[in-house]
Amino acid sequence: MIPIKPIHSRSSEATSLEAANAFLKPGALHLTALPPLSLYVHFPWCMRKCPYCDFNSHEVKNGFPEDEYLAALRSDLESALPLIWGRKVYTVFIGGGTPSLMSAAGLDRLMSDIRTLLPLDGAAEITMEANPGTFESEKFKSYRTSGINRLSIGIQSFNARHLEALGRIHDDNEAKRAVEIAHANFDNFNLDLMYALPTQSIDEARQDVSIAIGFAPPHLSLYHLTLEPNTYFAKYPPVVPDDDASAEMQDMIQQFTSEAGYQHYEVSAYARLRRQARHNLNYWEFGDYLGIGAGAHSKISFPHRIVRQMRYKQPKAYLDQVKLGGQVQEEFEIERSDLGFEFMLNALRLNGGFEPNLFAERTGLTLNTIEKSLNEAEAKGLLYRDHKVIRPTELGRRFLNDLQQMFLN
Known part of the structure; x- marks a missing residue:
């Protein structure tokens, strides 16, 4: 579990950038814009x-x-x-x-x-x-x-x-x-x-x-x-x-x-x-969400990392932990190697697919990182892609679990 230190915004944009850069490390992501x-x-x-x-x-x-x-x-x-x-x-x-x-x-x-x-x-x-x-x-x-x-x-x-x-x-x-x-x-x-x-x-x-x-x-x-x-x-x-x-x-x-x-x-x-x-x-397009309440999950992006959180599930435990300021039971940074699968796990649920540039916008990675899996899925007739869209074929929708697992690292 990777401890997470929130970035606090102050009045100047430069201060926010300095705070973000303080977390920059080898292999860090580079999100050009935060998702909805x-x-x-x-x-x-x-x-x-x-x-x-x-x-x-x-x-x-x-x-x-x-x-x-x-x-x-x-x-x-x-x-x-x-x-x-x-x-x-x-x-x-x-x-x-x-x-x-x-x-x-x-x-x-x-x-x-x-x-x-x-x-x-x-x-x-x-x-x-x-x-x-x-x-x-x-x-x-x-x-x-x-x-x-x-x-x-x-x-x-x-x-x-x-x-x-x-x-x-x-x-x-x-x-x-x-x-x-x-x-x-x-x-x-x-x-x-x-x-x-x-x-x-x-x-x-x-x-x-x-x-x-x-x-x-x-x-x-x-x-x-x-x-x-x-x-x-x-x-x-x-x-x-x-x-x-x-x-x-x-x-x-x-x-x-x-x-x-x-x-x-x-x-x-x-x-x-x-x-x-x-x-x-927003979920399926790998957008961000803050979850509050017992057992709620969150996915929150920063310029150089993407974080997941989970609150305590049992209502009594959640209420007790909120009073102590510790309602987040689990939090971790999504590994760079897992991002391709996590994005595709969601986006491939959309019958119309997604625009290729959305992958880089939401993961901070280039499409080349999943190129091998894309080629394999396309060769098996499970995926269609061109310069405008990447989407599951009718066969891919029928065998969606198999298609999604092809992007598992």
Whole structure:
């Protein structure tokens, strides 16, 4: 673990350069410009832990310490400011857990603290995850007034039997009601759905997608259910559709979304014109993000290095450590030899790929550092490239994991 000493900005640009150069060492990076910056806020509580979920979420049993946690988030953000001094924030994402468990007053307090401490872009995308089981019309009107301008709703399915199998706290009627409330209060929202669910048929998957498209959401996220390690489903695997059935569902999704006018721009993301998830795009294009809250991750660039951080995961440990000023459990500098893989791991998820010069802008390295892997991937028909774009082919998208691993050092 490499200890990290933040660069504190003062009044003169020269002072900042001197501070940056103080960390210059053999093999240091040379970023000509810092990438766009996002803020991620983690809310770690939910009503019930779903059997497929491997996120940092913890069941609410006797309530949760909202005021204490909001105070900790502010302290966390204040202590991180020297790392991002003077940089504008273009997107905010409040995820979990179930952030929509927060009271309207609590969310308003959080947004007020963010606006007070950070220079938010005037057109910032501010997204909040929400669970249909927590939807209340008046509360979501208040969320909108507080500054949330995009919702991401965890529908997962419109089928009551599948929702029960997934351990969701809402039923099919609540799922539909949640979308109606979102429509009434937000002009930008995402619906999260899953397919290849336990015992799900192709017709049932088709019905889920049809209902979702019928609501005309600006954005859809359609995820293949995976049995992640350390989850209930991993320990007690349910019967799920086989590979052929899953592939048929994927083809159906591609057809239905395309016919409805959605662009399939990332592995699991479909959007109407100019409705791509800007926060997620920043991740996939290897942008920067500051993460605050229990278990939140950060990636922050400096002129000659790129740093990752992780906060303490357990809510109690996080709250205790914030009081001591030590909420960052792990921090390290990304090794030069790992940057090519880390960039490609993200950027190859984009169906349209990326412009070749983006690699140098975001990593501080020349494209020659991954030339051998690019040539190999191109020779195998997994990658297309010219002077304008580098992108996975249709075959590369089908075997994305294999393609990404070709850039592993």
